[in-house]
Amino acid sequence: MSWESVIPNVLAGDAKAVACPPMESEEFAGFYERSARALWAYLARVSTDPALADDLMQESYVRFLGARRLEEGEVAARRYLFRIATNLLRGHWRRPRQASIEEIPEEFFEAPDESSQADSRAVLGPAMMLMRPRDRQLLWLAYAEGHSHREISEITGLASASIRLLLFRARHKIARLLREQDLNDRRQP
Amino acid sequence: MTLFGCAREKEVAELLKLGQWPHACPAELRAHAGACRVCGELVLVSGAFQKARVEAGSQARLEAPGPLWWRAQLRRRNAAIERIRKPVLGAEIFALTVTLLVAAGFLVSQAGKDHGWLAWFEDLPKALHFEALWSTAPASFDSNLWLVFPVLAILALLSGVVVYFASEKQ
Numbered sequence: 319m320s321w322e323s324v325i326p327n328v329l330a331g332d333a334k335a336v337a338c339p340p341m342e343s344e345e346f347a348g349f350y351e352r353s354a355r356a357l358w359a360y361l362a363r364v365s366t367d368p369a370l371a372d373d374l375m376q377e378s379y380v381r382f383l384g385a386r387r388l389e390e391g392e393v394a395a396r397r398y399l400f401r402i403a404t405n406l407l408r409g410h411w412r413r414p415r416q417a418s419i420e421e422i423p424e425e426f427f428e429a430p431d432e433s434s435q436a437d438s439r440a441v442l443g444p445a446m447m448l449m450r451p452r453d454r455q456l457l458w459l460a461y462a463e464g465h466s467h468r469e470i471s472e473i474t475g476l477a478s479a480s481i482r483l484l485l486f487r488a489r490h491k492i493a494r495l496l497r498e499q500d501l502n503d504r505r506q507p
Numbered sequence: 508m509t510l511f512g513c514a515r516e517k518e519v520a521e522l523l524k525l526g527q528w529p530h531a532c533p534a535e536l537r538a539h540a541g542a543c544r545v546c547g548e549l550v551l552v553s554g555a556f557q558k559a560r561v562e563a564g565s566q567a568r569l570e571a572p573g574p575l576w577w578r579a580q581l582r583r584r585n586a587a588i589e590r591i592r593k594p595v596l597g598a599e600i601f602a603l604t605v606t607l608l609v610a611a612g613f614l615v616s617q618a619g620k621d622h623g624w625l626a627w628f629e630d631l632p633k634a635l636h637f638e639a640l641w642s643t644a645p646a647s648f649d650s651n652l653w654l655v656f657p658v659l660a661i662l663a664l665l666s667g668v669v670v671y672f673a674s675e676k677q
Contacts, residue, residue, distance in 0.1 A: 342576075346575075354567065358564070358569070362563055363560075376578075442559040457552070461555075462559065489549070
């Protein structure tokens with residue numbers, strides 16, 4: 319096999335992908351429309367950082383498009399997308415934090431828009447902050463996204479057998495925190 | 508109630524998933540959830556997470572899907588080019604290694620012998636009819652190697668230019 323035969327084939331294959339973007343692009347746009355809000359909510363609530371959620375969501379979709387098409391069905395594609403996002407989150411937590419103050423976006427220093435975020439943050443935010451990242455992931459996938467233990471196992475890479483126990487403990491802990499928070503709220507005028 | 512759950516937990520979870528809790532569920536099950544710690548926790552946590560999901564989804568500032576699509580295409584294209592470049596680079600390294608080994612072997616084999624093969628260098632100007640230019644050359648410089656090195660340098664330069672244009676075109 320000569321180089322002349324290899325190179326045009328590879329480039330031709332690539333050019334084919336670029337030449338027919340409208341259909342795939344539209345298909346992706348539909349999938350994005352249906353899945354982006356749920357993915358952002360997952361990333362934002364689990365990471366507790368909306369700016370990070372923006373970045374990771376974009377990266378998740380770019381990696382998703384590079385790895386898989388929608389031929390396997392929307393449910394499988396969605397699960398795969400969450401798996402990519404979960405791995406990116408894990409990678410972010412493993413990385414040492416070296417952010418300087420110049421790297422922090424301006425919005426961070428602005429007063430938070432309490433009107434739009436107060437409700438959900440007041441209910442779940444403080445309790446989520448006290449949970450471990452892995453527990454936050456498990457709880458969100460189970461109770462916000464409604465995934466089964468097997469699906470959570472596929473997304474997180476954890477053993478299916480251990481998810482039941484981990485989830486039970488995490489749920490018990492967050493329920494206690496929510497009750498305590500509720501009691502504190504009632505005591506305050 | 509078992510160690511990690513309640514026998515009716517699945518029932519409650521199903522109603523929560525279908526959105527039938529609490530209004531479309533039997534009063535008896537609601538009373539059970541009020542008394543059972545496991546089912547009570549399930550109802551509390553599910554409700555909080557469902558509410559948070561709806562609110563967080565509405566806060567999302569979504570980018571248009573088009574740029575993401577093209578960014579992914581660009582990344583795929585770069586990955587394809589990288590896949591092509593890897594074997595080419597390997598072939599180049601292999602060719603260079605073989606050339607160097609052959610040259611080293613040749614020099615080692617000729618090290619002990621008389622250097623008659625160097626006569627080729629001396630005959631090179633004659634073969635190229637450079638005698639016409641010779642009159643201006645310094646007479647004290649008896650070896651003709653001074654001409655060989657610039658020729659080799661020009662050849663190397665031209666090769667570099669050709670390789671550069673070839674890679675640019677690719």
